[in-house]
Amino acid sequence: MLYVLKRWRETNATALSIAMRAVLVASIALGAASGVFAGNGIMLQVNDAPLKDVVNLLMQQSGANVVIADSAMLEKKITASLNDMPLEKVLDYIVKSAGVSFRKMEDGTYIIGGSFAEEPVVAKSNPPDALPPVAVEAVAPPPPKEKKIVSIKLVHSKPSELLRLIGWNGVNPMPNCEPYFPDRSNINEPPKNPGGVYLNTNDGRLYNTTKGVQIQNNQPVVPTIDPASLNPGAGRAADQYTGAGQYVEPGIRPGYPPGTQPRTTTQTTTQTQQSSQQSGNFLWPEGVDDARPFDLDNSIIVKGDEDGIEKFKKIIRMLDVPPKQVQVKAEFVEVSTTDIKNFGIDWSLQRLNESFATAFGPQGNIVVGFATGNLTAQLRTQLTSDVGRIINAPIISTINNQNAYISINTIIPYWVSIATVVGDGNIINQSTPQFINIQTHLDVLPRVNGDGTITMILRPGISDTGAQITGPDGTSIPEQRTQELMTQRRVANGETIVVGGFIRKEDSNSIQKIPVLADLPIVGSLFRTTAKKQVERELLIFITPTIIPEVGGGTVGEMPIP
Numbered sequence: 001m002l003y004v005l006k007r008w009r010e011t012n013a014t015a016l017s018i019a020m021r022a023v024l025v026a027s028i029a030l031g032a033a034s035g036v037f038a039g040n041g042i043m044l045q046v047n048d049a050p051l052k053d054v055v056n057l058l059m060q061q062s063g064a065n066v067v068i069a070d071s072a073m074l075e076k077k078i079t080a081s082l083n084d085m086p087l088e089k090v091l092d093y094i095v096k097s098a099g100v101s102f103r104k105m106e107d108g109t110y111i112i113g114g115s116f117a118e119e120p121v122v123a124k125s126n127p128p129d130a131l132p133p134v135a136v137e138a139v140a141p142p143p144p145k146e147k148k149i150v151s152i153k154l155v156h157s158k159p160s161e162l163l164r165l166i167g168w169n170g171v172n173p174m175p176n177c178e179p180y181f182p183d184r185s186n187i188n189e190p191p192k193n194p195g196g197v198y199l200n201t202n203d204g205r206l207y208n209t210t211k212g213v214q215i216q217n218n219q220p221v222v223p224t225i226d227p228a229s230l231n232p233g234a235g236r237a238a239d240q241y242t243g244a245g246q247y248v249e250p251g252i253r254p255g256y257p258p259g260t261q262p263r264t265t266t267q268t269t270t271q272t273q274q275s276s277q278q279s280g281n282f283l284w285p286e287g288v289d290d291a292r293p294f295d296l297d298n299s300i301i302v303k304g305d306e307d308g309i310e311k312f313k314k315i316i317r318m319l320d321v322p323p324k325q326v327q328v329k330a331e332f333v334e335v336s337t338t339d340i341k342n343f344g345i346d347w348s349l350q351r352l353n354e355s356f357a358t359a360f361g362p363q364g365n366i367v368v369g370f371a372t373g374n375l376t377a378q379l380r381t382q383l384t385s386d387v388g389r390i391i392n393a394p395i396i397s398t399i400n401n402q403n404a405y406i407s408i409n410t411i412i413p414y415w416v417s418i419a420t421v422v423g424d425g426n427i428i429n430q431s432t433p434q435f436i437n438i439q440t441h442l443d444v445l446p447r448v449n450g451d452g453t454i455t456m457i458l459r460p461g462i463s464d465t466g467a468q469i470t471g472p473d474g475t476s477i478p479e480q481r482t483q484e485l486m487t488q489r490r491v492a493n494g495e496t497i498v499v500g501g502f503i504r505k506e507d508s509n510s511i512q513k514i515p516v517l518a519d520l521p522i523v524g525s526l527f528r529t530t531a532k533k534q535v536e537r538e539l540l541i542f543i544t545p546t547i548i549p550e551v552g553g554g555t556v557g558e559m560p561i562p
Helices: 002-030 051-062 071-075 087-097 159-166 269-278 306-319 337-342 373-387
Strands: 033-038 041-050 066-068 077-085 100-104 110-115 148-153 197-200 205-208 213-216 288-294 299-304 325-336 355-358 366-369 389-392 395-399 404-421 427-448 454-470 476-484 487-491 497-513 528-548 558-561
Touching (some): 041 051, 051 077, 087 110, 159 288, 288 306, 299 306, 404 476
Antiparallel strands (some): 148 558, 288 299, 325 395, 427 454, 454 476, 454 487, 497 528
């Protein structure tokens, strides 16, 4: 009996447990939820189930303690599918997705409820041996540096030109100090001889006169003379190059970087520094607010702090150096081609820039190049003293990389008869004077090289009159001849080079006769003499450049301005 009762109790207890679980599963099934353990993890499949029922199912299956702080927040519907995950991870996903927070206590109890909150960030504890943090005191900005104005004297350079080289792009406050030279309006005229290159100052471009097209609009590798024509006068404003041989884009004042405009005197100091930086000039030092040239006193007025002014003066000392000076002597010697051939010189175009042959003795010819300046000088002396005629021998000096120009002009008058009809119908012949300009000129641009040699760009030219040309009305007009060439040569200091190729041919016929008898037929030739003469003369140009030695020196000074 006791055994039967015991078995009944065990059977009923088991049935009761099964029934209770069935009720719970049935309630969860209403929300289509299921959750079982899979090994050490939880597998949860719920679909639109209340969060509270899902939490109860998880707690019952896992045996963990749970406290629900706010049951109203757990009425939200949850749909989830999780496989083989730990309980804490499942709670994290399920609870936080519903906007509810939870936390785990030290004894393992989970407290669910309250609004969602981010987990506090726990500051890392310093290791035991770590030093305590050092308190950093706020450092006050340094006081502004005192500004001052000084005047820096220059010795060798022009203030406005040197200041533009450093980076200043302002307008010279003393425009009267800018050089001005005679009119160069005919600079746009192409060369008279076909071919060549000329500079058009209207658009600032170089053109090929043969094709009439632009050939260059950039900075040339080697500074060149304007091939068109340099009018009388020379200097830094008369060409396209500034103090140190820098090319200036036509249409821009010297010293202005391409793309910049002259700044007005009302601009601030910050704008001045920004303008210098935008131009890409790295020479303008920090701490210098502004600088102005004072050409009348040959000085630069600088405003800035003490450090900036010291840096500025160092740059001035570096740039204010005496430029090399070159003296160029040109001798225009005219000799006959017969005399030249007697000396063994053949100025053929093929060998003009190579060598020439000399035949001073019966032993043979000697080929001598242009580098043999002593022999050329001796040849020049003998030609000019014996058989040559010196037309002109100008001497001109200039600064390194600066154009120099010299011209010798002779005005030759001639008269032209002009028939004029007066009021009564009579014709009166009047003689009107006309003039021919006979010019001998030399354009030269010397550059002193580091090895002491001199590279020169030369353009000599000479004009002369020829035979008289008689027109249909009997008016005679003299012929005018002009010869020019342009070349570039490298010469040693004090060496003489010669440029040839200007050949002039003169044909003359003369008749001597006895009047009346010379005009008789047959026997008339016995009483007259006819002489035909052909003379070929050649113009040789001897060029001798010499570096002028330096004398004296100077230093950069400073004068404070209160």
